Amino acid sequence: MAGRVVADVVVERLTAWGVNRVFGYSGDGINPVLGALRRAGAPGFIQARHEENAAFMAVGHAKYTGGVGVVLATQGPGAVHLLNGLYDARMDSVPVVAFVGQQSQTVLGSAYQQEIDLLSLFKDVASGFRQQVASADQAPMVIDRAFKAALATRSPAVVILPHDVQQEPAPELEHEHGVVPSAPVWSSGTLMPQEQDLRDAGTLLNAGSKLALLVGQGARGAQPEVEALAEKLGAAVVTSLLGKPYVNEALPYAAGTMGHLGTSASGWVMANCDTLLIVGSNDPWTEFYPPPGAARAVQIDRDAKAIGNRYPVEVAVNGDAAESLRALLPLVTERIGWRADVERHVDAWRRLSEARAADAGQSREPGAGCAGTQRAASRECAGGGRRRKLRLLVRPSAAPSAGGARASVQHAREYGVRSALWSRCKAV
Numbered sequence: 001m002a003g004r005v006v007a008d009v010v011v012e013r014l015t016a017w018g019v020n021r022v023f024g025y026s027g028d029g030i031n032p033v034l035g036a037l038r039r040a041g042a043p044g045f046i047q048a049r050h051e052e053n054a055a056f057m058a059v060g061h062a063k064y065t066g067g068v069g070v071v072l073a074t075q076g077p078g079a080v081h082l083l084n085g086l087y088d089a090r091m092d093s094v095p096v097v098a099f100v101g102q103q104s105q106t107v108l109g110s111a112y113q114q115e116i117d118l119l120s121l122f123k124d125v126a127s128g129f130r131q132q133v134a135s136a137d138q139a140p141m142v143i144d145r146a147f148k149a150a151l152a153t154r155s156p157a158v159v160i161l162p163h164d165v166q167q168e169p170a171p172e173l174e175h176e177h178g179v180v181p182s183a184p185v186w187s188s189g190t191l192m193p194q195e196q197d198l199r200d201a202g203t204l205l206n207a208g209s210k211l212a213l214l215v216g217q218g219a220r221g222a223q224p225e226v227e228a229l230a231e232k233l234g235a236a237v238v239t240s241l242l243g244k245p246y247v248n249e250a251l252p253y254a255a256g257t258m259g260h261l262g263t264s265a266s267g268w269v270m271a272n273c274d275t276l277l278i279v280g281s282n283d284p285w286t287e288f289y290p291p292p293g294a295a296r297a298v299q300i301d302r303d304a305k306a307i308g309n310r311y312p313v314e315v316a317v318n319g320d321a322a323e324s325l326r327a328l329l330p331l332v333t334e335r336i337g338w339r340a341d342v343e344r345h346v347d348a349w350r351r352l353s354e355a356r357a358a359d360a361g362q363s364r365e366p367g368a369g370c371a372g373t374q375r376a377a378s379r380e381c382a383g384g385g386r387r388r389k390l391r392l393l394v395r396p397s398a399a400p401s402a403g404g405a406r407a408s409v410q411h412a413r414e415y416g417v418r419s420a421l422w423s424r425c426k427a428v
Contacts, residue, residue, distance in 0.1 A: 004170035006136045007032035010099065010161070011040045013143045016184040019043045019070050023057040025050060027074025029101025029114070032166035034072070043070075051078050055085020055098070062094045066220070068150055069096040075103055075163075076114025079121060086125045086156040092242060093217070093282075095150035097157050098122075102132065104164040118160045128153040132160035136171040137179055144182040151186050191302050193319030193327065200315045201277075201298045202331030208275025208296065210338045211235035214258065214289075217242035218280015218301055218321050225325035226279065227251065232329065234337025236269040236346075240283035252343045259285040265349035269342060278313065280321045282306045300324045 010033050014022065023046045026034055037045050048054035051073045058069030069089070073082050079100045089096040100122075103112050122130045129149035131142045139161075146157040173179055205211065211233045219226055223246055230237050230253060238258050239247050247254055256263035258270055270276075270290055278299040289311050297313040300321055307316040317324050 005032065005036070005166065006133075006139050006161075006168050006170060007036035007166045008039070009136075009139055009170050010143065010166075011036040011043075013140055013184060014043055014070065015040070017068070017143075017147050019068065021046060021061060022070045022072060023048060023054040023061065024072030025054050025074070025078065027078050027101060029074035029076070029078065029103065029163055030072050030099065030161070030166075031074075031101075032163070033099060033101075033161065045072075051081035052084050055082045055096075056088060057085075058096050058098075059085055059089045059092070059094050062089070062096055063092070067095075068147060069094065070099070071096065072099045072101075074101040074114075075118070076116055079116060079118055083121075083125060086122070086158075089156045090125050093154040095154050095156075097146050097150050097159065098126070099159050099161060101166075102160050102162040105134070105162045106164065108162075118158075122158045126156045126158040128155045129157040130160070131158075132162065133165050134162075136165065136168040137173060139165070139171070140173075141180050141182040144184050147184065148186050151188070190323060191319045193300070193317045193324045197315060197317045198324070198327050198331060201300075201317050201328055204296055204298055204315055205233060205275060205277065205328075205332050210272060210274045212269050212273035212276050212295075213237045214240065214270075214276060214278045214281050214283070215243040215247050216240040216279065216281025216283060217246065218303075219243055219246045220280075220321075222246070222279070222320075222322035222325055223248065225322050225329070229277075229325050229329055229332070232334045233332055234335045234339045235277070236273070236338075236342040238266040238269055240281045242283075243281055252346060253339060255342065255346050256349065258288050259283065260288075262288065263349045264352065265342075265345045268345045276311070278311065279325070282309060284310065286310050 020042070021044050022037065024030070024034075025048055034045065037043065046057065048057055054071050054073065058071040060069075061067070062069035071082065071085070073079055082098055082100070086096065086098060088094075100118060102108075102118055103115050108115060119130060119132060129146055131146070133139050133142050142159055146159045149155075150157040173181055213226065213230055213235050215226055215237060216239070226237065226247065229235070235253070237247055237251065237254050239256070241257055241259065241261065244257055249256065255265040255269045258266040267288070270288060273290060273295050276290060276295045276297040278297060278301075280301055282301075292312050297311055298315040298317060299307045299311070299313040300317040300319065301307050302318070302320055304316070304318045307313065307318065317328075
């Protein structure tokens with residue numbers, strides 16, 4: 001190929017969007033883009049052993065770094081293999097952009113080798129944005145819109161690149177009808193809550209005596225504010241799985257994760273609190289929340305449509321977690337609350353965890369139950385079984401903040417492998 005082609009434009013646009021790492025698996029449908037990556041020398045290309053792993057690695061990268069995960073795959077089966085990882089991104093609200101090869105446009109509709117209707121394949125998992133590039137002029141605009149959609153909706157976006165389009169000469173966009181220029185820029189801004197909502201939230205929280213905070217991934221960047229409010233309210237702090245990295249679990253009132261893989265301490269907290277503040281969480285395990293009517297609730301979330309989805313809250317605070325908590329802090333009264341009871345249950349859970357960790361382990365009968373369910377959090381049961389142990393071993397953890405380029409690659413790679421294993425064994 002002489003001169004710049006659309007594949008080179010793709011790579012240039014990735015660089016413009018600040019992408020420094022791309023995950024994928026080579027194949028003839030996407031090889032022009034891989035050739036452009038090699039010519040450019042950046043972004044770095046991390047080749048997985050399977051497209052499914054590559055997709056999970058892109059998700060892991062996004063979770064660890066806070067940026068956009070990017071994955072490449074060829075057409076046909078390569079595209080199909082991306083689905084598990086892209087659904088992981090969709091369900092966990094993670095921005096990922098997938099570039100998927102496609103057979104040349106001249107053969108589409110002929111039942112050609114590995115020809116799949118990719119727009120239909122991805123219509124659910126990438127409902128926010130999916131587009132097939134039909135011409136060189138269209139490529140920069142589609143790529144920009146994919147990144148903006150992924151970031152704005154925190155979900156997967158898919159760009160489909162037919163093989164012939166990848167090899168077309170790079171466009172020189174004209175200022176004319178039918179040509180849409182775009183720019184690789186995006187900013188989320190800061191969402192401030194309404195003052196009346198904050199006052200209503202403060203009034204409700206002040207009326208409670210046994211307060212609990214349920215913290216999700218929406219509290220990323222709000223750890224000091226979460227701690228300050230919990231300290232002032234004498235509240236317990238429980239996290240969702242995705243919120244686990246954003247709470248200091250060494251705190252004496254941090255009761256751990258709720259849900260099927262939760263702690264006995266979190267189960268006790270959720271079963272006994274009379275007031276619940278949900279911060280950036282959309283955890284789906286509603287049976288582990290307080291029974292409806294047992295606790296009054298406030299929910300803080302940047303996504304207004306998520307508020308009240310999991311629990312009947314009385315006050316909705318639509319805003320960024322850090323800004324909302326900072327504004328709420330002076331509106332609540334300081335108290336000790338039920339801190340002593342909370343800390344006693346947290347300490348009991350930690351001692352139990354240490355004892356389990358020191359246990360050499362004995363085989364247990366499958367189906368004997370699970371340890372520390374939240375419906376009966378004070379009871380210990382023996383179960384688990386070999387299959388449950390396998391699931392716990394490979395279950396991917398939520399992602400903490402990045403720890404350097406090499407660590408980030410390793411974290412993403414580990415997340416990809418563990419997630420792929422999890423997807424296979426969780427149905428066992």
